[in-house]
Amino acid sequence: xxxxxxxxxxxxxxxxxxxxxxxxxxxxxxxxxxxxxxxxxxxxxxxxxxxxxxxxxxxxxxxxxxxxxxxxxxxxxxxxxxxxxxxxxxxxxxxxxxxxxxxxxxxxxxxxxxxxxxxxxxxxxxxxxxxxxxxxxxxxxxxxxxxxxxxxxxxxxxxxxxxxxxxxxxxxxxxxxxxxxxxxxxxxxxxxxxxxxxxxxxxxxxxxxxxxxxxxxxxxxxxxxxxxxxxxxxxxxxxxxxxxxxxxxxxxxxxxxxxxxxxxxxxxxxxxxxxxxxxxxxxxxxxxxxxxxxxxxxxxxxxxxxxxxxxxxxxxxxxxxxxxxxxx
Amino acid sequence: xxxxxxxxxxxxxxxxxxxxxxxxxxxxxxxxxxxxxxxxxxxxxxxxxxxxxxxxxxxxxxxxxxxxxxxxxxxxxxxxxxxxxxxxxxxxxxxxxxxxxxxxxxxxxxxxxxxxxxxxxxxxxxxxxxxxxxxxxxxxxxxxxxxxxxxxxxxxxxxxxxxxxxxxxxxxxxxxxxxxxxxxxxxxxxxxxxxxxxxxxxxxxxxxxxxxxxxxxxxxxxxxxxxxxxxxxxxxxxxxxxxxxxxxxxxxxxxxxxxxxxxxxxxxxx
Ligand SMILES: Nc1ncnc2c1ncn2[C@@H]1O[C@H](COP(=O)(O)OP(=O)(O)OP(=O)(O)O)[C@@H](O)[C@H]1O
Ligand SMILES: [Mg+2]
Numbered sequence: 001x002x003x004x005x006x007x008x009x010x011x012x013x014x015x016x017x018x019x020x021x022x023x024x025x026x027x028x029x030x031x032x033x034x035x036x037x038x039x040x041x042x043x044x045x046x047x048x049x050x051x052x053x054x055x056x057x058x059x060x061x062x063x064x065x066x067x068x069x070x071x072x073x074x075x076x077x078x079x080x081x082x083x084x085x086x087x088x089x090x091x092x093x094x095x096x097x098x099x100x101x102x103x104x105x106x107x108x109x110x111x112x113x114x115x116x117x118x119x120x121x122x123x124x125x126x127x128x129x130x131x132x133x134x135x136x137x138x139x140x141x142x143x144x145x146x147x148x149x150x151x152x153x154x155x156x157x158x159x160x161x162x163x164x165x166x167x168x169x170x171x172x173x174x175x176x177x178x179x180x181x182x183x184x185x186x187x188x189x190x191x192x193x194x195x196x197x198x199x200x201x202x203x204x205x206x207x208x209x210x211x212x213x214x215x216x217x218x219x220x221x222x223x224x225x226x227x228x229x230x231x232x233x234x235x236x237x238x239x240x241x242x243x244x245x246x247x248x249x250x251x252x253x254x255x256x257x258x259x260x261x262x263x264x265x266x267x268x269x270x271x272x273x274x275x276x277x278x279x280x281x282x283x284x285x286x287x288x289x290x291x292x293x294x295x296x297x298x299x300x301x302x303x304x305x306x307x308x309x310x311x312x313x314x315x316x317x318x319x320x321x322x323x324x325x326x327x328x
Numbered sequence: 329x330x331x332x333x334x335x336x337x338x339x340x341x342x343x344x345x346x347x348x349x350x351x352x353x354x355x356x357x358x359x360x361x362x363x364x365x366x367x368x369x370x371x372x373x374x375x376x377x378x379x380x381x382x383x384x385x386x387x388x389x390x391x392x393x394x395x396x397x398x399x400x401x402x403x404x405x406x407x408x409x410x411x412x413x414x415x416x417x418x419x420x421x422x423x424x425x426x427x428x429x430x431x432x433x434x435x436x437x438x439x440x441x442x443x444x445x446x447x448x449x450x451x452x453x454x455x456x457x458x459x460x461x462x463x464x465x466x467x468x469x470x471x472x473x474x475x476x477x478x479x480x481x482x483x484x485x486x487x488x489x490x491x492x493x494x495x496x497x498x499x500x501x502x503x504x505x506x507x508x509x510x511x512x513x514x515x516x517x518x519x520x521x522x523x524x525x526x527x528x529x530x531x532x533x534x535x536x537x538x539x540x541x542x543x544x545x546x547x548x549x550x551x552x553x554x555x556x557x558x559x560x561x562x563x564x565x566x567x568x569x570x571x572x573x574x575x576x577x578x579x580x581x582x583x584x585x586x587x588x589x590x591x592x593x594x595x596x597x598x
Contacts, residue, residue: 216419
């Protein structure tokens, strides 16, 4: 096989792995948007915040220590213990559920039936507020996150591809485990929505609020539930991204990459979010590899947005949406 | 007439007061949708609410089902005063409803729509379902049985798997009734169940309503514009006009009430 093709294949595989992450963030958006019509700008910050919290708990960091020290003149930083990853993840899930409850109680309960643009503005406020709280709670330094996922080059793939093509593919173990975790997560979500009482209620709310009320569903409860699930999805995304490049505040910017993913996949389609994420992941890596050298590189910054723009022009309903026919 | 138990014209024994509305007043800003209205609904009864457009009939149903909260008055259910309740809490008390403008889950099949009617009857929570699978499965089987029975009863087997969004209007109304019945309600609230139907569909729906009342002993409160239907179906009728109650009694009593006749003939209010 020609080298160029092999490189391209390797690039594609790596793009697929990056796409998994975009897909996860987009999934969080879709869940909340479907259930409540809220476009949650804070989804990326939720990933950041949950990852910060996870690291903080694992390292035994004292929350708000800067604040406490500034007020009381103390010099506290750590509890002096370490929490195993599994326990810390569990505790972080609880923190995200409490966050969901607070968001519902103090913000969106009071904004029921408001204009979508108003809800959107509220989530922008929420995003910056949460970013500030994350900073205050855990500090703004870049943190290492290691939850015990395997890292480094996958030897088996390297050797097998080398024997087959005379060229060893470089695939990171972390990417592989991230993909597996994401598949399990999506399968779990599907099972939840199909087979549990709460999952059914969730689908009902996503379809029609009034009808949902009449069959005995508490909208408030479902919204807390869906924000909790979105928080959990954010945590998974945060762990993956954090394990790869450290937990840092630029993490919240991945939310912006989810936007073109949503334009491709549609705002209400879960398969759309997944496929859209993968297309953007592969597309931007492949584009950079093939076209990048001709235009001086750095195409990854804008490729996704241009692709989304083309979609908006030629297929505004997204990949899986039904064709929009204007009634006159 | 209201108060004690009674025997209907067709010889059915009507039970005690199930629900009582006492001096209900509901305002939307300056609009008074319901003005100091009282009436009761007995167990086993088919109670109609009639009146011209904008009289406040739907508003009354919305008060009963917890969608609207009146500024004044009391709602009594099964002998005790009901606190202010959310719609889902009312549904948990086995009060089911349909809507004037049909509210179905358009993205789901008929079967799934009717299945949502079982949500209040499902006990197993999320964690029980994850841990104690057997119990959840048994419950699922029971729920299916109830749902299938209702689907047979309303003769919608043929469209079980059809997405509801594709159904014609008349069938949608029937599916909405099926979903309400799936909750096995004590009290069933129907907001214009026959609006927009042709004669044949109306006859079917009338038959279903009578059968539900007869076979399951369900108490029914319904809003209807077609006077023929109202006279045929209902045991007692409340008549509303401009938010006020202007009549209450058997169909015959109401039909001969001068104020009711005036309201329907559009005699000017002075
Ligand atoms: N949510 C609401 N907000 C504001 N006003 C309302 C609301 N619901 C009802 N109203 C007003 O209350 C009055 C009674 O309306 P309602 O829908 O109860 O009448 P109705 O008897 O059901 O009429 P129809 O036969 O047309 O269905 C009307 O003036 C209506 O505009
Ligand atoms: Mg009405």
